[in-house]
Amino acid sequence: MKIVVCVKQIQNPEIPPVQFRIDEEAKVLIPVSGLSPVLSPYDEQAIEAALRIRDEAGKDSDIEITIVTIAAKGARAVIKAALALGADNAVLLSEPTFDGSGGYVTAHNLAETIRALGEVDLILTGRQAADWDAGVVGLGIAEILDIPAITFACDVQVADSVVTVKRILEDGIETVEANLPALVTISNELGKVRYASMRETMRAAKKPIKEWMPEDIGLDEAQVGSSAMRYELERLYIPVNDTECEFIGGDTPAEIAATLAQHLRAAQLI
């Protein structure tokens, strides 16, 4: 069985907000210098979901996990990171004009990449990339490939060519199944991800990474980058927050609580 996990390399989303900067003129993120890019955390959970399926199937399973990513340059570091977690091989679609913010084009390009891989049984993606937070690429791939998609998974099991997914609802959990091939988007509720072991990290260096150019999979210029985009970024900015905080102090918890309660009462909030 072949599992494809689509991943994206992003700036570490855990940086302190003060370091987060934007060039409003150019409408781009100003990268924090010296900071290594990371796998988008939801994508890391998608890799974890794939590894759990393989663990469940046991040592003798024929499950092959392929990492697929698109990047303008590099992205080798995050591919290595994904391979070190236990994926078998990777495909990098090198697309010089890729800027990562156009979900519409990304989904089309990833779908073509997956098509070029041949028979794929299960495609996993994060529920959204932790930079643009759009959450459209996974569903887009499924629509383009015309396969069923199940979103916001917290548990994924595969048996007898059927994928069974526990997915989150606002007020509970729903169990959904679909025949393979299918696509599943993974949510943070999947839980803890594993760390790369020393052994897998050593092995990762020898795992095959294919680097494809758009023309290798039959994509022409009109189908990649800005020429294919359906959207225009009009503005990118950091919202200003002008709330003035009034700190409430006191000698004892009781005194602080009493002052707060009075303030809330005075503001007719309680």
Next chain:
Amino acid sequence: MTESNNGVLVVVEMLDSQPIDLGLEMLGLARRLADSSGGTVTAVAFGTGLETTGELLSAYGADQVLINDHEIFANFHAEAWLPDLSKIVVEVAPALVLIGHSLSGTDLAPRLAYRLDVDVATGCESIDIVNGRPHMTRSCFGGLAREVVTFNKTPAVATIRSKTQEPLTQMMERVGEVQQVNSILDVNSIRTRVIKREREKADGVKLESAKIVIGGGLGLGGPEGFDTLNEIAALVDGAVGASRAACDLDWCPRSYQIGLTGRTVAPELYLAVGISGASHHMAGCGNSKTIVSINSDPDAAIFKSSSFGIVGNSQEIMPALVEEIRKLKA
């Protein structure tokens, strides 16, 4: 696709045969946009027991209401919705399609967009029409930034965050045209099968509609910290929410999660207890009218969004606050 007009189409999510608040909020937005561009507002409702829905949605601003009332639509299922919804959007040919940024809406909107070969903006906080084109403002980078996007193909599909729009006042004398949808759904085309649905029992006030929300985070020190929050919620008729970190540690039900990937609240008062105020949490509560926070770290980001702040140990202050509120309420 037929030539697009200036219309706005709103997909109103139904719960127990009633429109959810977010649906009415989007109708308010649709009405304002359509009035400024001279278009019409079409509301679409899928569900069961929708006999009075047409009149109700007209009263909240729809010129035209399309009702798809069938047992199969009792619970949301994207694959069941899509054939009829795609057809409706093509026929109505609006400039803009609004879908709620609920888990259902975020599951539905991208599928619809790709099926129609158009683009989608998720999690929008506002939409303005500039030179005849919708400019959609959405949160990105975990809530740290905002982007404004436009699309070069219609219709634009957008999901709208809860509590970012004002609904119109219900006016039953406002009458729209109500039509039943002739469903083209072939049930054999549905490829995903729902095996089981387990819903958590919600007791007390619903998070989104509560006037007071009390959110708990890691600073509570453990699951028992939520007992105090529940006590206060009971006293003030409020609801309890949580940061993602607290949910991930199973200190509270997952459905408590407020934030980018959780629920969006905008109460009169948001009391943040032991929550640092990471941007992905603020994405779910930043529109609250007043934020009051208690945190042991004087540099916690949450204070930057708070009107009142207390630097201290919430485990000491919260029991005292319960007593004070009890006194006030006595």
